[in-house]
Amino acid sequence: MIISGNIKETRNQIKEWKRHGLSVGFVPTMGYLHEGHKSLMEAAKRENDKVAVSIFVNPIQFGPNEDFASYPRDLEKDAALCESVGVDLIFHPEAEEMYAEDFSTYVDMNGLTKELCGKSRPTHFRGVQTVVSKLFHILPADRAYFGQKDAQQLAVIKKMVRDMSMDIEIVGCPIIREADGLAKSSRNTYLNAEERAAALVLSRSLAEGKKLVESGERDVSKIKKCIEAVITGEKLARIDYVEIVDFADITPIENLDAAKTGEILCAIAVYIGKTRLIDNFICKYR
Numbered sequence: 001m002i003i004s005g006n007i008k009e010t011r012n013q014i015k016e017w018k019r020h021g022l023s024v025g026f027v028p029t030m031g032y033l034h035e036g037h038k039s040l041m042e043a044a045k046r047e048n049d050k051v052a053v054s055i056f057v058n059p060i061q062f063g064p065n066e067d068f069a070s071y072p073r074d075l076e077k078d079a080a081l082c083e084s085v086g087v088d089l090i091f092h093p094e095a096e097e098m099y100a101e102d103f104s105t106y107v108d109m110n111g112l113t114k115e116l117c118g119k120s121r122p123t124h125f126r127g128v129q130t131v132v133s134k135l136f137h138i139l140p141a142d143r144a145y146f147g148q149k150d151a152q153q154l155a156v157i158k159k160m161v162r163d164m165s166m167d168i169e170i171v172g173c174p175i176i177r178e179a180d181g182l183a184k185s186s187r188n189t190y191l192n193a194e195e196r197a198a199a200l201v202l203s204r205s206l207a208e209g210k211k212l213v214e215s216g217e218r219d220v221s222k223i224k225k226c227i228e229a230v231i232t233g234e235k236l237a238r239i240d241y242v243e244i245v246d247f248a249d250i251t252p253i254e255n256l257d258a259a260k261t262g263e264i265l266c267a268i269a270v271y272i273g274k275t276r277l278i279d280n281f282i283c284k285y286r
């Protein structure tokens with residue numbers, strides 16, 4: 001397995017594989033890899049001849065009061081997991097390799113990025129789109145794999161690729177959960193034992209909301225109220241947002257029947273103590 005922090009070297013390696021007619025799957029990550037990332041790498045491995053993973057905690061997608069400095073990092077453990085899955089290349093650049101001192105070009109989008117996480121993290125998606133565009137240029141793969149846990153990120157990346165005519169297929173993969181329902185996340189490591197137990201309120205509240213949808217409820221405010229009631233019952237939890245949007249374009253809807261393709265995204269962000277966690281379900285009901 002190749003580990004490189006160098007842009008030119010990495011790009012040349014991917015190009016060489018492609019010259020030999022090999023397909024390349026790419027999994028962009030910020031490291032501290034868990035089962036969720038592993039499932040993305042395994043999908044990439046199944047569907048491509050070669051697999052590349054990037055590990056880069058991208059400073060420009062964190063707000064000034066967010067957790068960039070404390071974001072967990074463990075390259076040795078990450079490399080071992082990549083090796084066990086059969087990853088062929090890890091791109092692990094220093095920040096200076098990605099962002100020269102005079103860096104000043106950003107990729108941004110109207111709509112989509114302003115809802116949900118965009119409300120409390122106004123510069124987050126600009127940072128994600130910028131780094132992912134750069135990564136797609138550095139690692140010109142055939143397919144790139146993203147988790148559905150970050151459903152809005154997945155929608156934003158898909159749209160960016162469409163809008164900019166980028167030559168890469170975006171593959172979304174299902175949420176991977178702990179046995180008790182908590183969605184896997186590198187940020188789960190911030191939780192102490194009491195908070196870890198309280199964090200179950202995310203998946204529990206979504207399960208209640210989903211039950212209501214499945215029983216035929218279409219009124220978004222009623223579904224949101226049901227989810228909010230479960231969350232507010234947990235004393236360590238504080239709601240950032242509970243939203244139901246049309247998954248086609250991440251626009252708010254009042255009734256599920258208004259969704260253009262019948263696919264809705266029910267997404268929540270909840271603080272458990274100081275840790276902000278997200279979770280969601282996507283429902284195609286017609």
Ligand code: PAF
Nearest residue numbers: 028029030058128131150
């Ligand atoms: O989902 C993530 O881990 C990050 O947002 C990504 C896509 C690797 C960009 O830094």
